[in-house]
Amino acid sequence: MRLALKHQIILAPAIVLLLMSLLLGFLQYSYWDLSLKRQASRKLTTLFIALAEANLASQRMQALAVRFSRLEIVDVSRLEELAELHKHLKGAAKRILDLVTLSDETEKIWRQAVEDLDPEQGFDSRRFLDALNRLRPELEKLSELIQNERERLRDVHNQDIDALVARTTFVSIVVLGFSILLGIFLSLTLARRILRRIQYLSESAGRIARGDLTPPKAPEMVRDELDALALSINHMTEKLIRVVGTEKLLEGAEEERRRIAMDIHDQTLADLSSVLRGLQELKQRPDPDRLAQLEAELQKTMSSLREVMNNLHPQSLEILGLGATLEAHVEQLQAKDGAMKYHCYIQPELQDLKLPRLISLTLYRVAVEALHNVIKHARASRCEICLEKRGQGLLLVVEDNGIGMPRQVAGHGRGLNNIRERARAIGARVEWKTSRFSSGTRFELLLPLAAAGQSET
Structure with a gap:
């Protein structure tokens, strides 16, 4: 004691x-x-x-x-x-x-x-x-x-x-x-012990002041004033991480808006412009076949616009839950690109898992961003996404057999920072590892059940 x-x-x-x-x-x-x-x-x-x-x-x-x-x-x-x-x-x-x-x-x-x-x-x-x-x-x-x-x-x-x-x-x-x-x-003995603990807290405070938001280890039980100080620094660091994470999320949200605007401009707006030109041609020269073609293009444009809207806010997340929404998103990716084989595994006991709305949305955004990175950068032929319960936490895994993550890029890309800050905002920990395949990258997000509002049963 x-x-x-x-x-x-x-x-x-x-x-x-x-x-x-x-x-x-x-x-x-x-x-x-x-x-x-x-x-x-x-x-x-x-x-x-x-x-x-x-x-x-x-x-x-x-x-x-x-x-x-x-x-x-x-x-x-x-x-x-x-x-x-x-x-x-x-x-x-x-x-x-x-x-x-x-x-x-x-x-x-x-x-x-x-x-x-x-x-x-x-x-x-x-x-x-x-x-x-x-x-x-x-x-x-x-x-x-x-x-x-x-x-x-x-x-x-x-x-x-x-x-x-x-x-x-x-x-x-x-x-x-x-x-x-x-x-x-x-x-x-006591002076050395006290000075060592004070030095550790001082180094932690200096590290936090320099921008390394790694909180000191919180004591399991507050036994003296230095334990109380360590716990206070830990709590303040966590709050600071949330504040910084919020700023990063705002930056990430702005980046997502820019990307969505580019998608609308490059695809949806181009498709609508094509339909408009077709309608203008029909005014000068009516053609039933051209009308059917324009109708198909309009349907395609509407589907594309619906996909953009779904990316902005997936309504199925509130209706069907996180697992079903991830499965639906993977099915859409598989329908778009048959060259890559997708496999989605949701642990059966998690199908009915009720998570807070913000946590479900954040996990979905992180999974989508990780899949987007695989599609855009990995050059993979196989991608697996898994959501399961691991000990006292919720584990989300996105793994591919692509070229792997370059060392100079690992942990420093804008998309990766966006993922990291989203995870911090909900109290989760992320990590990029070597894939179980012969090549590729394995992305893991571990969310404690206590942070997710769940208790161990």
């Missing part, structure tokens, strides 16, 4: 941007994983500080408890210091319990020891020392674990940093290199 032209233009940068986005996503994921490890490291640092604070507070409280146990009277200022130390211990213990998940038994020991060390419940050196003896081993054990974990994370962190730098550098180089190469490849 071909992309639209604007999509082809932005395809390469879009893919490069997509790869860059994926690379940024990969880098973000890598640094996000590192940030999680940093957060864990910061958590351990906070926990370590809290443990250090709790450890120092417990050591100081233990020293004060031992001193108080030896005194009979307790100094009030020392009790205030003990209360302040308990406050620090309690805050540090809360932070530790919030950061570390301990077993229920261990957590119970912690909470009970901190509660027993509260001076507001009264000072009892035995109770204080007992609580400190339970709390301090847990603090030392947890401190050791935290210290080991900090050292492990420090090593892992350093290793992760090195691995991350190496991995991200490698991936970045690979993705950037691949993106650049892929972008260049897609840009060159």
